[in-house]
Amino acid sequence: MSVSLVNRAFLPVLQQDFSRLESIHMRDLFAQDPRRVERYSLAAANLFLDYSKNRIDDEALDHLFELAAASELGAAREAMFTGQAINNTEDRAVLHTALRYSGPDSIAAEGVNVMPAIREQRQRLADCARAVRNGQWLGATGEVIRDVVNIGIGGSDLGPAMVTQALAPYCRSGPKMHFVSNVDPVLICDILSDLNPATTLFIVASKTFTTQETLANAGLAKRWLAAGLDLAVDDNSLQQHMLAVTARPSAAKALGYLDANIFCFWDWVGGRYSLWSAVGLPIAIAIGPEGFDELLAGAEEMDEHFRSAPLKENMPLVLAVLGIWYRQFFNSQSYAVLPYSQRLARLPAYLQQLDMESNGKSIQKDGAPASWATGPVIWGEPGTNGQHAFYQLIHQGQDLIPCDFLVPTSHEAPEHAEQHQILVANAVAQAEALMCGKSAEQLRAELAECSLAPDKLDLLVAHKTMPGNRPSNCLLIPELSPKVLGSLIALYEHKVFCQGVIWGLNSFDQWGVELGKQLASRICREMCGEDSVGARHDPSTEALLARLSAEVC
Ligand SMILES: O=P(O)(O)OC[C@H]1O[C@H](O)[C@H](O)[C@@H](O)[C@@H]1O
Numbered sequence: 001m002s003v004s005l006v007n008r009a010f011l012p013v014l015q016q017d018f019s020r021l022e023s024i025h026m027r028d029l030f031a032q033d034p035r036r037v038e039r040y041s042l043a044a045a046n047l048f049l050d051y052s053k054n055r056i057d058d059e060a061l062d063h064l065f066e067l068a069a070a071s072e073l074g075a076a077r078e079a080m081f082t083g084q085a086i087n088n089t090e091d092r093a094v095l096h097t098a099l100r101y102s103g104p105d106s107i108a109a110e111g112v113n114v115m116p117a118i119r120e121q122r123q124r125l126a127d128c129a130r131a132v133r134n135g136q137w138l139g140a141t142g143e144v145i146r147d148v149v150n151i152g153i154g155g156s157d158l159g160p161a162m163v164t165q166a167l168a169p170y171c172r173s174g175p176k177m178h179f180v181s182n183v184d185p186v187l188i189c190d191i192l193s194d195l196n197p198a199t200t201l202f203i204v205a206s207k208t209f210t211t212q213e214t215l216a217n218a219g220l221a222k223r224w225l226a227a228g229l230d231l232a233v234d235d236n237s238l239q240q241h242m243l244a245v246t247a248r249p250s251a252a253k254a255l256g257y258l259d260a261n262i263f264c265f266w267d268w269v270g271g272r273y274s275l276w277s278a279v280g281l282p283i284a285i286a287i288g289p290e291g292f293d294e295l296l297a298g299a300e301e302m303d304e305h306f307r308s309a310p311l312k313e314n315m316p317l318v319l320a321v322l323g324i325w326y327r328q329f330f331n332s333q334s335y336a337v338l339p340y341s342q343r344l345a346r347l348p349a350y351l352q353q354l355d356m357e358s359n360g361k362s363i364q365k366d367g368a369p370a371s372w373a374t375g376p377v378i379w380g381e382p383g384t385n386g387q388h389a390f391y392q393l394i395h396q397g398q399d400l401i402p403c404d405f406l407v408p409t410s411h412e413a414p415e416h417a418e419q420h421q422i423l424v425a426n427a428v429a430q431a432e433a434l435m436c437g438k439s440a441e442q443l444r445a446e447l448a449e450c451s452l453a454p455d456k457l458d459l460l461v462a463h464k465t466m467p468g469n470r471p472s473n474c475l476l477i478p479e480l481s482p483k484v485l486g487s488l489i490a491l492y493e494h495k496v497f498c499q500g501v502i503w504g505l506n507s508f509d510q511w512g513v514e515l516g517k518q519l520a521s522r523i524c525r526e527m528c529g530e531d532s533v534g535a536r537h538d539p540s541t542e543a544l545l546a547r548l549s550a551e552v553c
Pocket residue numbers: 153154155156205206207208209210211214271272357510513
């Protein structure tokens with residue numbers, strides 16, 4: 001049955017569930033079922049999920065799991081893991097899971113076993129990471145590498161940048177890592193202003209090796225090296241400072257990169273799923289190849305769980321169906337990810353690409369319009385900062401915003417355990433406040449002593465009442481180690497996958513990004529005078545270009 005028909009078939013029954021649950025307060029659900037926390041929590045692959053604070057009951061959950069089964073989630077999952085071309089607009093397999101697979105089986109994409117090539121590149125990655133870390137990799141003047149600058153954007157930046165920040169305590173013995181993504185030259189110039197060309201290594205990461213921003217930044221880096229080392233820009237010894245990571249090695253070679261310095265991945269690795277491939281080279285250099293293996297092992301554990309756990313105990317699926325529930329029936333247009341860990345500060349940005357580029361779509365795989373509301377806006381900031389900025393809207397705004405609270409239970413600095421406790425207490429308090437809220441009666445009792453005029457009392461009660469009944473998941477993270485982080489990232493990857501399957505989307509293409517890219521190249525050419533500005537743009541764009549040509553060029 002087509003996804004539209006499945007979704008249509010489940011709509012009335014889930015709509016009934018919604019009508020039943022819409023007016024029930026979660027406080028009452030807990031009162032009715034003392035075992036609710038126990039029943040609505042799960043442990044898997046190093047993580048513990050408490051999803052009891054959701055506006056859900058057994059019946060609705062059963063229907064959501066039935067919806068997943070009717071969407072043939074199991075078959076879709078197997079199709080992904082076994083290398084079928086599930087990315088149907090690009091006719092590609094989707095095999096990021098093979099990158100972390102450590103078993104003996106072969107996995108084929110288009111009839112070719114991908115495992116030997118994966119192992120070969122992983123070995124090259126490990127050798128390179130070791131050589132840089134040990135001081136065996138020397139720059140053009142024979143000096144060891146002290147700083148590594150990754151130049152890449154989107155999937156060629158966010159994963160390594162987020163992971164190396166999250167794992168900072170594991171990075172201390174390696175060279176210092178820097179990340180350049182934006183084409184705004186201030187970013188790269190600010191970074192380079194503190195670095196020495198003789199001891200700096202650049203990793204230019206781009207799946208396509210055509211991305212305008214990355215190539216522009218790489219060109220600037222090369223000119224900076226040449227000037228600093230007093231060499232010609234085409235001097236071969238500069239190549240000692242330039243590595244390429246790409247699925248198009250010929251494009252890197254054409255730009256002068258040495259074969260030995262080109263690390264490869266493949267079309268069947270989506271950019272936003274690529275940190276497990278050679279795109280993870282900055283991670284392997286930062287935490288060492290053994291640490292990188294641990295990251296892969298953590299992800300593999302989550303893969304095994306996702307592939308084998310029954311639907312109701314499947315952590316990615318539980319998160320997925322809850323997200324669908326709120327998006328479709330509570331009209332939740334956004335979803336907050338709130339890490340109570342400064343080290344996970346870039347996780348929301350990473351998840352924005354993972355989720356929004358995968359499921360921010362209105363057309364189903366078969367070309368029909370999406371039958372349900374699809375991917376929400378993903379956003380967030382680390383706690384407790386967010387509490388003093390945007391939580392007001394989550395508590396009392398008009399929209400229901402489901403939240404994931406991510407709470408590391410241990411801390412890297414035991415001498416500051418007390419401060420970590422404050423952090424954790426805040427996460428727990430926020431989730432409690434969101435769920436329980438504060439009633440008008442409670443407020444009237446509290447304000448009774450203040451001898452307020454009756455109209456002032458009414459005013460304050462109206463403003464201070466917190467309806468509560470706002471859902472959240474709490475994900476406990478035992479420690480921020482490479483292994484646990486690997487599991488956490490894979491959890492969200494599979495959540496996004498499940499939602500894509502149920503919504504009938506191709507979660508692995510990103511056509512919406514293309515048009516802007518094409519127009520930017522064209523406008524760039526026009527601004528440089530390589531192409532004339534004709535009457536080919538809309539009037540607003542033309543007027544802007546005319547003004548900018550006078551002011552910027
Ligand atoms: O790795 P690259 O080919 O340079 O692509 C970088 C990024 O480009 C585009 O924005 C795509 O939408 C992203 O998915 C991709 O990660």
